[in-house]
Amino acid sequence: MLLIYSIIIILTFSLFSVLVLNKYEELRIRNEEIRLFQTANIVADIYRANQEDIILINTMVKSYGRQADARILILNSQKKVVVDSFNSYVNKVVDNEEIRNSLEGKSKSATYMLGGKKVLQLSVPISFDMEEGKGIEGVVLISASLDKMISDVRSLKNTLISVSAISLSVSLFLTIMAANRLTRPIRSLSNAVERLSSGNLGYQMNKQGSGEIGKLIESFNEMSGKLKMIENNRKHFISSISHELKTPLTAIRILIDSLSLGENRMETYKEFLEDIREETIRMSQLVDYLLKSIKLEDVSLDMKVEDMAEILEDVVKLIKPYAQKNDVLIYMERIDRLSIKCDKNKVKEALMNLFDNAVKYKDPYKEENNLVISMKKFTTEGVLTIEDNGIGIKEDDLYSIFDRGFRVLDSSINMISEVNGYGIGLSIVKNIIEKHGWKISVESTYGKGTKFIINIPL
Template sequence: MSKLSLKLGIIFFVTLFCIESFMMFFLHVSLTNSRVEEELDSLQARGNSHRAILEQNFDLETLSHVALMESEARTDVVITDKDGKVLANSQFHPETEDYFTNLKKSIPYMGLILEDNWEREAFIATISPIQKDQTTIGYVFMFQNTESIHALMERLNKHFLIVGIVSGLVTIIIIIILSRKLAYPLIQMKEATLKLSKGDFTVALNTNGQDELSDLSNAIQKLSEELNHLRQERKDFLSSIAHELRTPLTFIKGYTDILYKRDLTEEAQHQYLAIIIEETNRLARLIRDLFDLAKMDENSFIVTKEPLDMTEFFANIEVKLSPAFQEKQIHFTVQCEERLTLMADSSRLEQIIMNLLNNALAYCAAGDTTTVTVKRLNQTLRIQIEDTGRGIPKIDLPFIFDRFYRVEKSRTRALGGSGIGLAIVKELVHAHGGEVTVHSVETKGTTFELLFKGVGTNDNNLINR
């Protein structure tokens, strides 16, 4: 009973067996009753036919003739007078005598069935009154031995038994085929899930069809592909973390060894200590970013929204980053529509903008331009960060928000970055209920567009931070 095909087969068989048994029983009863009614109608019609003859000539010769006609038939006739005295019969049966002597009820002219219990009685019987001048002068009793009906029923039961056996065998064969056909994809799915549980994501299921089993197969197939993708992402993630951690640790260890083992000048010591501090800061930023990503994955990342004055917010951003852009001789401007407020987390929104501007700072050269534009668009706040830097190759655009994905595959220290800054930007924007998109043309520049709901108007020109 552990196999699904066996369980399905038993359920189908019991269901069809009950339906077929009911139908066979109903058909058997209907045929039996119909056949018995035909025998009784035939017997009544035969008695009425003899009655018609006797009404024309009710004499001894006619009585004998009628009795002689039934002597060779499988039915028997008994003719009596109106008081039940036997005048003629084709064959006398003592057990039928009670029908003559105990006749007390009124008999209609079309006749009456005296006995129809073929299962218990030896005979079925009918009666037809003989009338002359609308006065009953006698009766025609017709009898038929029920052995013939029992023989007919035995033949009928035998046929039903044969049909039942044949239909049962055919049903079992069909059920076996259907149950296996239904169970086969389920068995495949079970084997596929077992492979998935063991870490084997190379699952191939038949997803053709429009039924629920095909939908389930398609879902399992997609699950295996997603798990395989996640496993590959995990491998890449671990590899990227190892690389990103190894690089600053290598610098820190190398220059620490140099400082420890060599007698260096004070200038060289300061130079190496500066590198160690820089790599330590880089390592701290990476760990902080990884910690933020972990909290986002666990849905334990908290965004505390408050009304922010956009003019003041972006003025502070401009003050913080202008020196860095000026040092690289990059034109940096901020254009913010006045009196705009946004429901957002101040520190997290600053993290978003700073990450995007640091990218622009890294990929722009002297003479390039970086522009931040903040304006209201219907019921949303649109923030555009546009630069005229190196741009992003078209092949890389769909992946730039993936974790540890870097357009610069060489991972040089000159360009910096760990490849998770834009991933954090995307998560933070979504945490604010916003959307982030990017448009870029290689060698012409890149534009990041942020759309946030919850924009308002600061009519009182209040400082909300």
């Protein structure tokens, strides 16, 4: 592509140079023609005023011929040469188109190739006044070689070609350098894309420049990092689900093996079968969470105007027995009425996840575990807070809690081994909240508790 552009530039510049030089040559010839016409008219006036003094006329013609660097002839009305600046055509008859036109009272000029040389020839009439008008008594004919002018134009052309060739060479070199500099980051980016597509997720490019290319590289690095994070989360999620599924399957296998050994009482069979039933329910819940995770991005909303206070009350009623069973007290502080357009069932699902986590991740070493809920209405938004005094979250983990597959217990907090978590609840919460156009944030101190804040625009 660069070669094509260079050829186009060279051809355009060459054509422009030829046109300019041709115009320049035409202008030089025209200026020479004007100069010689002025000389011819002066000679005609001198001859008309001094016809009797042939010596003066010869002297003046030779002088003007040297000044004009041309040959000057004066011819009478019979086309006979009266004066010749070179003295070789005196008394000879000369006939050409210029002389014939001037004898008819017209000035005439033309260029000819004589002996391989370009010659400009022109003539003007020598007129005198008559009663009927003007009479023609002779002609001034001037011939001048254009070789010097053509040589000057040719020299200028050669100089222009040389300068153009050097300029074009330098321009082409600089263009190649600039193009190489511009395309180098693009080639690097193309190579990085190939590495990324071949599975090298997380590959980072060195930043090159601060313009649009630099921004593009920054976007690529950000995308590559996110893809790496998504892949890590996917692997972690699969590992977590595999581990969670393995536990009930192992328990079921052990229970079945125990039942198959010897004779057991009916009560034992019923007890073991009840345990198997609980494990299958647990597996069903795991599969349900897995399906929800797969469809996380496909959440669709059935939006209607609802009272958020009523939604909160319904969810608290549902979670209260579970909280009481786990010795967690629920306090509903200031609850302002807030009418908002939302998907009631999806909002309940999100709140249930948050309340469930607050109960699930209680601190067993504290005398009292509680969950405090409040919702305040302001001018532009409503603020819902869900605060507990549970085990809390480490500062390093706060940035990851909404990631699919992340569990607090996976982050070395193994103090409550009996807590079951599938690592996608908060991902579902965040997805539902953001689908509504709301915002969710979290504040937590490890060992003290966690507070979720939901901002609801009015």
